[in-house]
Amino acid sequence: MADATTLQPGTRRQMLAEFWFYFRENRGAVIGLWVFLTLVVLAVLAPLIAPHGPTIQNRDALLLPPFWQEGGRSAYLLGTDAIGRDILTRLLYGARFSLFIGVVVVAIALVGGVVLGLLAGFFGGWVDTVIMRVMDVILAFPSLLLALVLVAVLGPGLLNAMIAIALVLQPHFARLTRAAVMAEKNREYVMAARVAGAGRMRLMFRTILPNCLAPLIVQGTLSFSNAILDAAALGFLGMGAQPPTPEWGTMLAEAREFILSAWWVVTFPGLAILITVLAINLMGDGLRDALDPKLKRS
């Protein structure tokens, strides 16, 4: 009986080994993983390795180009912005914000979506109808637009942006969980657990949920990158993190007026977003291949 609650530690290790075998097959996924780990390390160590303070304005070094261009200085490797802040430093600190946003948003969306999806799938009937209709309504709005309006209601700022994005991303988790629960609900192992007298909570969270994990993990990585992109977009529109926060999207918004005069203030923050999101998406593809044999074809 494949009851996940009674998995032996040995089988769990075996499953991990198998997962790692398939994940390693995908070269892009491994590269993505390394890039991501590097970003995490850089973010954690930012206060130690950053050459300057993230908000320190150096009046003698305004709009300096990167060190390899004429006029650049080696003290400011990637140049400075319009008020003399070191771009490399701000990028390193920005990594903290982006990864933090990703983690918090996915955590909120995952927990909220999973609970709603479990309730809808497990109880069915009017509970299901009400929950899924509300999800339909949320999904009827373009995600960025709804997040934007929510932030307008809650007031601009990083925390509100994260809440708004989590709310917008959450229906995907709810739908996925519900579908998985509906598929698993009538399988023999659930029946067996029910007959054995497992309570509803135990049945939902310990018996059914572990068997729906694979698609949730894949959706989680997808949402992680979406959260970073959307938060940056909100920052860019002036509705996310507020200056002088070194958030990448906000940095881009501040850099917009120098678009034709100082390419580096525009280029590097966006490149940082792209690399981060790309690394996570590469990992996501690898995870999907390794975890979900049904989706393995692409």
Add this chain to the structure above:
Amino acid sequence: MALLDIRNLTVAFDTATGPFKAVDGIDITVAAHEVLAIVGESGSGKSVSMLAVMGLLPDTAKVTADKMEFNGQNLATMTPVERRRIIGREITMIFQEPMASLNPCYTVGFQIEEVLRLNLGLDARAARARAVELFTAVGIPDPAGRLDSYPHQMSGGQCQRVMIAIAIACKPKLLIADEPTTALDVTIQKQILDLLMTLQEEQGMGLILITHDMGVVAETADRVVVQYKGRKMEEADVVSLFEAPKNQYTRALMSALPENATGKRLSTVADFMANEANA
């Protein structure tokens, strides 16, 4: 001269653990008007060898043969274009899952008329008339009306009749039937087999019947090839095979027929494998 003459056919697939030989040095000959049965369990490479003849294997398969001739023409050295002039016209094939073998997005009429128009050059009206004739010949009721149906609107047996109609549309010299009745109800199985045998006789075509069912072999075949794990175990005409199987594996297959069961337990091929290992 044999209609189909294959010597030392080998098909290998590249896998993670090295090349795997699905077919290993098989010889097959079929005369015109002859019914040849290829018997074996699943995984014995019987379908793969015929797919190799048709050129339907994926690129990952490596096909080699000392000789692969159809009607005196060398299939192995042909260009793909030349080969397509034979495949679908002179050699045709029907498959195990009739429902899945028909395209769900097009009517069955489209799928048979396509062959008539493209392979025989009939115009739309002639193709439709011929399609009605073919549907009548394979015993589809209301043939003209059925042409506008989609595969999902027909039963499995009806779909296999459509597949057969498509297969005989170009009056082929050789029809390969790959487990044509396995996926069907028992009552329909008999009808489809009878239809195939009638058509084979009427049209005077060669027929290769791939099956795992010894009962089907006894009823239909002139000659039998027994295959096991990609190798040929035995080849004989049907009467001598059933009267005096020479090969041990053949005997194991025979004893696995329920009507040949002795004692309390039905023997299986696994018993044979165990014996072979002990020998």
Add this chain to the structure above:
Amino acid sequence: MIRLILGKLAYMLPTFFGITIVAFGFVRVLPGDPVLLMAGERGLSPERYKEMLAQLGFDRPLWAQYVEFLNRVLHGDLGTSLVTKKPVLGEFLTLFPATVELALCAIILATVIGIPAGILAAIKRGSWFDQLSMGTALVGYSMPIFWWGLLLIIFFSGTLGWTPVSGRISLIYFFPDTTGFMLIDSLLSGQKGAFASALSHLILPTIVLATIPLAVIARQTRSAMLEVLGEDYVRTARAKGLSPSRVIGVHALRNAMIPVITTIGLQVGVLMAGAILTETIFSWPGIGKWMVDSISRRDYPVVQGGLLLIAAIVMIVNLIVDLLYGFINPRIRHS
């Protein structure tokens, strides 16, 4: 087929009411006094305050306000902009063609490149083309498009000087709004160079807006095609002796297009979200920029009306795609 349409409509109805509740509730949950918020920072005289309170209906119970709101919405009255004092619906209809033109061009570009690229990648699985195109697609999929737009401006408008930075057409041209689509209107006007100007303004925004749909469509086409190529009926088509182009172009493609069409339909929401960013970067006078501007100007009737209209349009387009899906997939049409 008619039953199918009616069924879908019946399913959409509760969602539509949900959308109206969200749009209605949006103004109500704003922190602070909604009238003062709407009035902005200049403040109000007490008389004007009372007048506005009554005019906006905020002095009545919540449910009555909602019924009133719904009634107005269903009669096509979405309120008046606080900034321009013009009806919201009228403003929307003036700006909407600009967004449609941009979105249509983007989705056409994405489809025209994405589908063939996906098909080719699937047929030549594992080849350099497959790896290159799917690698590019993943980069496109991961792209922060607001930055991508800025990069394109830096390069094509700045360094090369090929394309204009913003707007829909050069200011030297003036002609009446016949269709609202600048490409068509500029042709109709017969003015020399007008069409070229409209086109050059459209190119960069189209590329930016098409980036993510293009990546999604290419990836989805490839995986759908790979799946279909392994199906029995494709083997049958090859066994019939049909040419590879017919096997792929007729037998595989139609089946592979079924999930791809769904994907293209789902891009409508993505396009609307993308339009917000793209129109902001290129100062494209469409509803995306209108929404962003209205949010920062606190023009709440516009935000409310725009939210409602955009969601309704996304829903309608999704309905059309659903029906198209039934049309292309016989198994649904007959069930």
